[in-house]
Amino acid sequence: MLRHDLPASLVVFLVAVPLSLGISVASGAPLAAGLVAAVVGGIVAGALGGSVVQVSGPAAGLSLVVAELVQVYGWRATCMITLMAGVLQLLLGMFRVARAALAVSPAVVHGMLAGVGIVIALAQLHIVLGGQPQRSALENLIELPEQIINNHAHGVAAGVLTILVLLVWTRLPKLKVVPAPLAALVIASLTAVALGWDITKVDLTGGFGSTAGPLWPKGDWHAIVGAVVLVAVLAGVESLLTCVAADRMHDGPRADLDRELTAQGAANLISGTLGGLPISGVVVRTTTNVRAGARSRWSAVLHGMWVLLATLAFASIIGLIPLEALAALLLFIGVKMVNLGNAKDLSGHGEMPIYFVTMGAVVVIGLAEGIVIGLGLAAIIALRRLTWVSVEVQQHAGRWRIAVTGSLTFLGVPRLSEALRTIPTGAPVDLDLHVDFMDHAAFETLHAWRLEHERTGGTVDIDELHDDWYSAAASGTRVYPAKSPPQLDRWYLPWAYRRGAADPVSEDLLTGTREYHRRTAPLVQPLLTRLARKQTPSHLFITCADSRIVPSLITASGPGDLFTVRNIGNLVPRYGSAPLDDSVAAAVEYGVKVLGVRTITVCGHSGCGAMVALLGEAPELPSVQRWLRHGRQSLARFVAESPGEQIGPLDRLCRTNVLQQLDNLRTYPMVEGLERAGELELTAMYFDFETARVHVLSEEEPLSPVPELRTG
Structure with missing residues (x-):
C-alpha cells in the first residue's frame, strides 16, 4: 500500500499547504491556524475516518462562517465554538444519524458553496489590490471601483502573476506533476524577492507557538449555540457529501458515514483545542488524493505529518509568500466554487431555482440566512411535487372519462372541481383514480359530486388503480394513515428479469398469464368489453x-x-x-x-x-x-x-x-x-x-x- 500512498501523500501535501494558508487569510484567523487544521485533519480524521481516501482539513466553504465568528467573538472564542462543534459531531456520530445529513438538498449545498465563493472572491480581490475587504459582499462590490483606481502596483502584480500561473499551469501536461497552487505561490514569491516588490509577506513567526487555546465566548448564549450548530452541521454535511462523492472515485472499501462523522468530531475537538480552524472533508484534496493513486487512509495521515514537519522546519521559507498571492489563490478558488456545471445538472430535476436563490441569499443577506432560505425553497418545491395532481377529462363514444393521477389533497381540489364542472348532467362517467393519497377535503369534494351526478340521472364507475382510498372512505373503513407508494409493475421487462433464479423457463408463459389475470385484466376489462364487438x-x-x-x-x-x-x-x-x-x-x-x-x-x-x-x-x-x-x-x-x-x-x-x-x-x-x-x-x-x-x-x-x- 505504501508504494501508492507515499507519493500520493506528497502530492496532497503540496496542495494542502498553500490552500490552508489561503483559507486562514480568508477566515481572518492566524495563519498557523490553517496549518494546525491541516495537520489534525490529516492525522486524526484520516486515521479514524470512515473513508479510506478522503482528506480533511480547513475548507473554503467554512471560511465565511469563521470570519463572521472572529469578528463577533474574537479568535480564541471561535476556537471554543469549533471545539464544541466537534463534541456535537461526536454525539451525532455515536447516535448514527450521519445518513440524515444526506437529506439536505444538494442544490442548497452547491448554491451555498457558490455564494461563499463569490463572497470570498470579492473580499480577496480587495487584498490583491492592496486594500482591506469590507464587512459584506455588497460593500465590497460598491468599494471595488475606487479600489481599482487607487491600487498598489506591486501587490496587484503579485496577485495577477499568481492567477496567470494558476490558469496556465494546468494546460501544460508536463508540469502537472507539481500542483498549480504550489507553483503559483513559488513563482510569485521568487519574482517578488528578485524584483524587490513592496508586498505584505506571510507572518509565521513562532510557527505553531503563535496559536492560542480556546476561551469561552461572551454574548447571547442563543447565538453561541446557533454558531456551534451551524459549524457542526455545515462541516458535517460537507464531509459526508464529499465522502459519498469519494466512493464514486475509487474501487476500494465503501465509506462508513457514521464513523466519518465521529472522526470529524474528534478532529474538530482537537483542532479547536490547539487553536486551529474548523475541519471538514475537502473535495479538492480528496480528488487530488484519488488521482494521485492513494489506496488507503495512510495517504491522508502522511500528508498531515508532512504539513507538520514543513511548518516546524521551513516556517521562514513559508514566510516569503506574498499575502497578495495567497489572496489571489483564494480569489481563484472562490471563482471556481461557482460551478455552473452543478447548476446545469440540477436543471434536469427542476432544482436550478434553489441553487441560484441560495447563492444570491448567501451573497446579499448572509450565510446562515441563505441556507435557511434555500432549505425553505427546497421544501416548498418538494411539497409541490408531493402534492402534484393531474386531472384529465376525455369524451369518447358518448362516455366521459376522468383520470386523476398523483396525490389528491386539498391543494388539488380547485383543479378537480373545475374538471368535474365540465361533465354534462346525466352523462355516463368512468372515473379512474390513480392516486397514492387522498385527504378528507378531496374525498368530500369527489363524493359530493358523485352523489349529485347520480341523483340527476348520471352514472359514475370508479376504478382505483392503487389503494382503495375512495371506497374505504365512502364505506367508513379506516383510511391508511400515510401515503402509500404506487404499485406500478415494470410490465415491459422480459420474463427473465422478473422471475426468480430457480423458476423454470417453461413456466414463463403461464406465470405471465396469471399475472395478467391478477393485475391487468381487471383494469382493461371495461375497455375490451366495449371493443369486443368491433375493431x-x-x-x-x-x-x-x-x-x-x-x-x-x-x-x-x-x-x-x-x-x-x-x-x-x-x-x-x-x-x-x-x-x-x-x-x-x-x-x-x-x-x-x-x-x-x-x-x-x-x-x-x-x-x-x-x-x-x-x-x-x-x-x-x-x-x-x-x-x-x-x-x-x-x-x-x-x-x-x-x-x-x-x-x-x-x-x-x-x-x-x-x-x-x-x-x-x-x-x-x-x-x-x-x-x-x-x-x-x-x-x-x-x-x-x-x-x-x-x-x-x-x-x-x-x-x-x-x-x-x-x-x-
Whole structure:
C-alpha cells in the first residue's frame, strides 16, 4: 500500500499547504491556524475516518462562517465554538444519524458553496489590490471601483502573476506533476524577492507557538449555540457529501458515514483545542488524493505529518509568500466554487431555482440566512411535487372519462372541481383514480359530486388503480394513515428479469398469464368489453418478428389501435411476385378495404438478422431462404446507392430495406390509388435498440427523430 500512498501523500501535501494558508487569510484567523487544521485533519480524521481516501482539513466553504465568528467573538472564542462543534459531531456520530445529513438538498449545498465563493472572491480581490475587504459582499462590490483606481502596483502584480500561473499551469501536461497552487505561490514569491516588490509577506513567526487555546465566548448564549450548530452541521454535511462523492472515485472499501462523522468530531475537538480552524472533508484534496493513486487512509495521515514537519522546519521559507498571492489563490478558488456545471445538472430535476436563490441569499443577506432560505425553497418545491395532481377529462363514444393521477389533497381540489364542472348532467362517467393519497377535503369534494351526478340521472364507475382510498372512505373503513407508494409493475421487462433464479423457463408463459389475470385484466376489462364487438384500428403496422420489437411499447398504443403484421425482415412481397405469398397481401387488403386504416407504417430496426442474411450470411434454412427472396429489391437498392453517412453496411441496409417496402406497397393497385387520392398515407419508421429511440425515415431525410410532443 505504501508504494501508492507515499507519493500520493506528497502530492496532497503540496496542495494542502498553500490552500490552508489561503483559507486562514480568508477566515481572518492566524495563519498557523490553517496549518494546525491541516495537520489534525490529516492525522486524526484520516486515521479514524470512515473513508479510506478522503482528506480533511480547513475548507473554503467554512471560511465565511469563521470570519463572521472572529469578528463577533474574537479568535480564541471561535476556537471554543469549533471545539464544541466537534463534541456535537461526536454525539451525532455515536447516535448514527450521519445518513440524515444526506437529506439536505444538494442544490442548497452547491448554491451555498457558490455564494461563499463569490463572497470570498470579492473580499480577496480587495487584498490583491492592496486594500482591506469590507464587512459584506455588497460593500465590497460598491468599494471595488475606487479600489481599482487607487491600487498598489506591486501587490496587484503579485496577485495577477499568481492567477496567470494558476490558469496556465494546468494546460501544460508536463508540469502537472507539481500542483498549480504550489507553483503559483513559488513563482510569485521568487519574482517578488528578485524584483524587490513592496508586498505584505506571510507572518509565521513562532510557527505553531503563535496559536492560542480556546476561551469561552461572551454574548447571547442563543447565538453561541446557533454558531456551534451551524459549524457542526455545515462541516458535517460537507464531509459526508464529499465522502459519498469519494466512493464514486475509487474501487476500494465503501465509506462508513457514521464513523466519518465521529472522526470529524474528534478532529474538530482537537483542532479547536490547539487553536486551529474548523475541519471538514475537502473535495479538492480528496480528488487530488484519488488521482494521485492513494489506496488507503495512510495517504491522508502522511500528508498531515508532512504539513507538520514543513511548518516546524521551513516556517521562514513559508514566510516569503506574498499575502497578495495567497489572496489571489483564494480569489481563484472562490471563482471556481461557482460551478455552473452543478447548476446545469440540477436543471434536469427542476432544482436550478434553489441553487441560484441560495447563492444570491448567501451573497446579499448572509450565510446562515441563505441556507435557511434555500432549505425553505427546497421544501416548498418538494411539497409541490408531493402534492402534484393531474386531472384529465376525455369524451369518447358518448362516455366521459376522468383520470386523476398523483396525490389528491386539498391543494388539488380547485383543479378537480373545475374538471368535474365540465361533465354534462346525466352523462355516463368512468372515473379512474390513480392516486397514492387522498385527504378528507378531496374525498368530500369527489363524493359530493358523485352523489349529485347520480341523483340527476348520471352514472359514475370508479376504478382505483392503487389503494382503495375512495371506497374505504365512502364505506367508513379506516383510511391508511400515510401515503402509500404506487404499485406500478415494470410490465415491459422480459420474463427473465422478473422471475426468480430457480423458476423454470417453461413456466414463463403461464406465470405471465396469471399475472395478467391478477393485475391487468381487471383494469382493461371495461375497455375490451366495449371493443369486443368491433375493431377500428387507425394504423396498419408492419414490423419484424424480432422478439425485441414491441409495437405497443414503442408507439405507446393500446388495444384496438394497431392492426399488426409481423414477419422476418418486415418484408412486403411485391404485387404478383414469386414465390407467391398472400399473408401480407391479405393483411393489407383487409386492413385497407374492411377496417379502413388511414396509415400503413413499415417499421424496421437496427441489427436485423434478415438483413445479415441478405448480406451473404444466410442460414441453412430452406423456408427462410425462400422468404428472403422478397428482399432482393432492397439488396439491389443498397448496392446501387452510395453511402452518404458514416454508418456500417448492416445499418444502412436495414434503413434502405424499410424505404424499399414502401415502394413494394405501392405496387398494389388499391394502395397506389388510395395514396394518390390522399386517402392513405405510407410512413417508414426505424427503431434503434442501443439508444431505444424511434426515427422517421424518408427519401430526403434518411434518419430523423420523431418530433417532440408540444404542449401548451
